[in-house]
Amino acid sequence: MDNKNAIAMDLVAKMAVEQLAKEQNKNIEEVLISFMESNTGRMVYDDSTKLWWDGPSAVVQEYKNEMGIIG
Template identity: 40%
Template sequence: MAEVTIPKEKLDYTIDLLIAMVTEEIAEETGKDRKEVLTDFLCSKTGKALYDEKTKLWCNGPAYITELYREELKKS
């Protein structure tokens, strides 16, 4: 199967949208400010992995990424 190339602009938009969905859900759950959740998420292993195109984490839905982040928080 041939590999599909996604333009960088579309990939960045997809990642940004996923981050918005994940951080909104976490903020609603925890009652924390969305900006605080966003900052924490972007500094996390999950957030960094999402921006690493090689991990293909962006191919997953927001529910999966949210759960992955929750697991990371439990371990820390």
């Protein structure tokens, strides 16, 4: 994986966590911990899944699906 992909993964993860925190009205640190411990968080950093390529909205939806969050 090249450096550009790693930076893109970080940015998408950051944007997804920010969106989740805002939607759930939760502390960003709390959401970040939960996100990074999730399968979705691992998938963002697994270049073979290309989840990061789909952008933060797709990552948020994947996380919500994983966690059983409706909406």
